[in-house]
Amino acid sequence: MLESLSSKVHDEGRQGEAYQPAVAAAREFRKRFYIESYGCQMNFADSEIVAAILNDNGFGATGNYAEADLILLNTCSIREKAEQTVRNRLHLFRQVKESRPGMLIGVLGCMAERLKSKFLEEEKLVDMVVGPDAYRTLPGLVAEAETGQKAVNVLLSREETYADISPVRLDSNGVTAFVSIMRGCNNMCSFCVVPFTRGRERSRDAHSIIRECADLFEKGYKEVTLLGQNVDSYYWLDEAADHTVTFAQLLERVALIDPSLRVRFSTSHPKDITDDVLLVMARYDNICRYIHLPVQSGSTRILQLMNRTYTREWYQAKVDRILAMIPDCGLSTDIIAGFCTETEEDHQDTLSLMRYARYDMSYMFFYSERPGTLAARRYTDDIPEEVKKRRLDEIVKLQNRLSLEKNKEDIGRTFIVLIEGDSKKSAADWRGRNSQNKVVVFPKGVSGLRKGDYARVKIEDCTGATLIGRVTE
Ligand code: SAM
Numbered sequence: 001m002l003e004s005l006s007s008k009v010h011d012e013g014r015q016g017e018a019y020q021p022a023v024a025a026a027r028e029f030r031k032r033f034y035i036e037s038y039g040c041q042m043n044f045a046d047s048e049i050v051a052a053i054l055n056d057n058g059f060g061a062t063g064n065y066a067e068a069d070l071i072l073l074n075t076c077s078i079r080e081k082a083e084q085t086v087r088n089r090l091h092l093f094r095q096v097k098e099s100r101p102g103m104l105i106g107v108l109g110c111m112a113e114r115l116k117s118k119f120l121e122e123e124k125l126v127d128m129v130v131g132p133d134a135y136r137t138l139p140g141l142v143a144e145a146e147t148g149q150k151a152v153n154v155l156l157s158r159e160e161t162y163a164d165i166s167p168v169r170l171d172s173n174g175v176t177a178f179v180s181i182m183r184g185c186n187n188m189c190s191f192c193v194v195p196f197t198r199g200r201e202r203s204r205d206a207h208s209i210i211r212e213c214a215d216l217f218e219k220g221y222k223e224v225t226l227l228g229q230n231v232d233s234y235y236w237l238d239e240a241a242d243h244t245v246t247f248a249q250l251l252e253r254v255a256l257i258d259p260s261l262r263v264r265f266s267t268s269h270p271k272d273i274t275d276d277v278l279l280v281m282a283r284y285d286n287i288c289r290y291i292h293l294p295v296q297s298g299s300t301r302i303l304q305l306m307n308r309t310y311t312r313e314w315y316q317a318k319v320d321r322i323l324a325m326i327p328d329c330g331l332s333t334d335i336i337a338g339f340c341t342e343t344e345e346d347h348q349d350t351l352s353l354m355r356y357a358r359y360d361m362s363y364m365f366f367y368s369e370r371p372g373t374l375a376a377r378r379y380t381d382d383i384p385e386e387v388k389k390r391r392l393d394e395i396v397k398l399q400n401r402l403s404l405e406k407n408k409e410d411i412g413r414t415f416i417v418l419i420e421g422d423s424k425k426s427a428a429d430w431r432g433r434n435s436q437n438k439v440v441v442f443p444k445g446v447s448g449l450r451k452g453d454y455a456r457v458k459i460e461d462c463t464g465a466t467l468i469g470r471v472t473e
């Protein structure tokens with residue numbers, strides 16, 4: 001089984017993170033739930049919706065699974081490794097359950113549909129399996145499982161967006177928050193399991209998004225990230241007003257909540273990001289100068305097999321356009337090494353495209369065949385493991401070089417940094433991000449700044465991952 005060599009895989013530091021309430025719960029809860037989340041940011045945001053539903057039904061969160069009445073794993077199917085990790089955790093929780101027989105174990109999210117019978121009947125690892133569109137039925141499923149029945153709901157929906165549910169912010173820094181604006185995906189990238197696990201694309205009611213962002217701002221949050229598998233294809237029909245809302249319009253409305261609320265978004269499929277979006281970005285200072293633009297491969301032949309619907313040249317032109325309209329825009333990407341039939345020449349095309357785009361950061365993966373995808377049905381996973389590994393290693397090394405080069409160019413520049421908390425290494429330093437999404441660390445000194453404040457920081461030094469600076473007037 002293959003693993004990625006990169007540390008920047010789906011925010012590896014957060015994989016399996018257990019959630020606790022950010023604020024001590026004011027309410028008394030009848031029971032406790034423990035939830036661990038895997039995979040992309042959408043899954044982490046979904047866990048906050050699940051927490052809200054459970055809170056309303058008498059369950060409070062705990063960070064200690066040994067005291068939980070309900071253990072939930074919000075799972076990811078994107079690569080084989082993610083599935084294996086979840087399986088190992090389930091075996092551990094099964095053992096815990098042996099000494100606490102009343103405890104329930106449930107699997108949520110992307111693994112639900114494909115592995116429901118395996119987990120429930122064959123391996124008898126879990127009591128409940130709940131798909132990403134069925135979280136409203138969780139309380140009923142818990143009640144069912146409490147009577148000893150196996151509880152399952154993996155139905156996908158064409159409408160569910162959980163628009164009316166206010167997520168409970170779990171383990172939040174109180175400064176930055178994620179806001180889900182759409183669910184599912186209609187693209188059929190041949191390697192990807194998401195359209196099968198998360199269903200058809202649907203956009204959330206724009207009013208509820210604005211309300212959620214405004215509410216976060218009122219509570220002291222300073223940055224929202226609008227989330228979806230493909231945010232640029234956001235499209236919502238406001239039936240009451242008889243007009244539609246595009247992503248560019250939504251972005252503008254969120255930016256208008258307050259100039260001191262930063263706005264980010266993720267992820268953009270290159271085919272969907274329009275000039276309208278770039279124009280809105282250029283117009284508002286509080287929309288961050290940063291785009292995550294997954295390329296996957298630099299070879300047009302491989303891109304065609306991946307069904308990405310763009311060529312290498314088209315992608316390069318998109319990068320040019322972004323930088324022409326927003327010259328200081330930070331760029332990051334996703335890359336898959338060793339997709340079916342990939343030759344050395346294709347691989348070199350990926351490396352040269354990376355040099356062309358000069359990404360600030362990349363999420364880099366081995367190709368991992370996923371059952372049921374177009375690639376699994378049509379192509380042979382024919383690149384030997386050691387070749388995938390070596391190619392990924394070359395991609396990671398190049399990205400590390402590019403990141404360091406790009407960071408060095410920032411030395412001497414001054415950025416507005418939103419302070420997110422203490423630096424991981426020293427409580428004497430603040431840690432925050434600039435508009436381009438780069439992590440900036442600087443001494444607290446005597447400036448009287450607090451978490452959630454903006455600071456003007458002049459960069460004096462860097463590593464490949466961090467800018468190091470000092471507060472300036
Ligand atoms: N919707 C986003 C997009 O289109 O770019 C990304 C969604 S996916 C959760 C995140 C990344 O996982 C993808 O961009 C891709 O690089 C990687 N990925 C997806 N399927 C994969 C597979 N079968 N093997 C390896 N990496 C994969």
Ligand code: SF4
Nearest residue numbers: 185187189192194229
């Ligand atoms: Fe998967 Fe492609 Fe949809 Fe992204 S756009 S979620 S890679 S199918």
